[in-house]
Every structure is written in C-alpha cells, then in structure tokens.
Amino acid sequence: MLAKFVLSLGLLLGAGSLAFAPPAAAKIKVDDALMKTLDPDNDGTVDIKEAKAAAATEFKRLDKDNDGTLDAKELKGKLSKSQIKKADPDNDGTLDLNEYTAIVEKDFKAADPDNDGTLDKAELQSKKGQDFLKLV
Ligand SMILES: [Ca+2]
Numbered sequence: 595m596l597a598k599f600v601l602s603l604g605l606l607l608g609a610g611s612l613a614f615a616p617p618a619a620a621k622i623k624v625d626d627a628l629m630k631t632l633d634p635d636n637d638g639t640v641d642i643k644e645a646k647a648a649a650a651t652e653f654k655r656l657d658k659d660n661d662g663t664l665d666a667k668e669l670k671g672k673l674s675k676s677q678i679k680k681a682d683p684d685n686d687g688t689l690d691l692n693e694y695t696a697i698v699e700k701d702f703k704a705a706d707p708d709n710d711g712t713l714d715k716a717e718l719q720s721k722k723g724q725d726f727l728k729l730v
Pocket residue numbers: 632633634635636637638639640641644
C-alpha cells in the first residue's frame with residue numbers, strides 16, 4: 595500500500611516537473627515567428643544591420659510618450675537602473691536611440707562568440723543571446 599502510494603506520488607511528481615519544463619523563467623523562445631521579425635533577409639541568422647533595425651523598431655514601441663528618449667519607466671523590465679546608468683553617458687536618466695542602439699550592439703557582440711558577425715539560433719538561445727533578445 596505504502597509502496598503503491600510512493601509510486602503514484604513519484605508519478606505525480608514526475609508529471610508535475612514535466613509540465614513545468616522548460617522552467618518558467620522568462621526565456622525568449624527562438625521560433626520561426628521571432629526569426630521572421632529579426633531576420634528579414636531570411637538567411638537564418640541575425641546580422642548587425644538586422645539587429646539595429648530591430649532595435650530601432652523596439653525603441654519606438656517602448657517610447658510610449660513619443661519624446662524620442664526612453665526613461666527608466668519605459669525601460670522597465672528591459673534594463674536595470676545600473677544598466678541604464680552605464681548606457682547613459684550624458685547622464686540625463688534617459689536613453690536616446692543612439693544610446694539604446696549602442697547597448698544592443700554591445701549585447702550583439704557579446705552573444706557572438708565565434709565572431710562571424712551574425713547570431714545563429716544557438717547563439718540567440720545562449721544566455722548572452724537572451725540578453726540581446728530582450729532589447730530587440
Ligand atoms: Ca539575416
């Protein structure tokens with residue numbers, strides 16, 4: 595009886611962890627829909643030109659009050675306060691498109707360990723790749 599209980603409990607737990615896999619952490623899935631947005635020339639990788647274009651689109655989407663800069667509120671969930679500070683050389687507390695693109699470029703390079711100037715799916719799925727995806 596006990597053995598049976600333990601067994602069904604084990605099954606339950608097994609099923610439970612299956613249902614929760616992959617972990618609920620906000621991982622951005624690199625699927626066809628995402629690649630379609632990030633890879634308009636459809637060569638299966640994201641190059642720096644595509645990354646910058648995607649960053650500009652995302653910048654516009656994030657700039658809710660349309661003043662041409664992103665403040666901490668608009669960047670919420672994208673960049674931490676310290677990241678904003680680092681990316682904000684003129685220290686006015688907001689990022690303009692150039693400053694935003696500069697971070698995207700930095701994250702792009704960090705996510706490209708083989709240094710071929712493009713991010714493939716595996717690179718996009720890496721931890722650094724995920725940092726990059728958050729911004730585009
Ligand atoms: Ca491409």
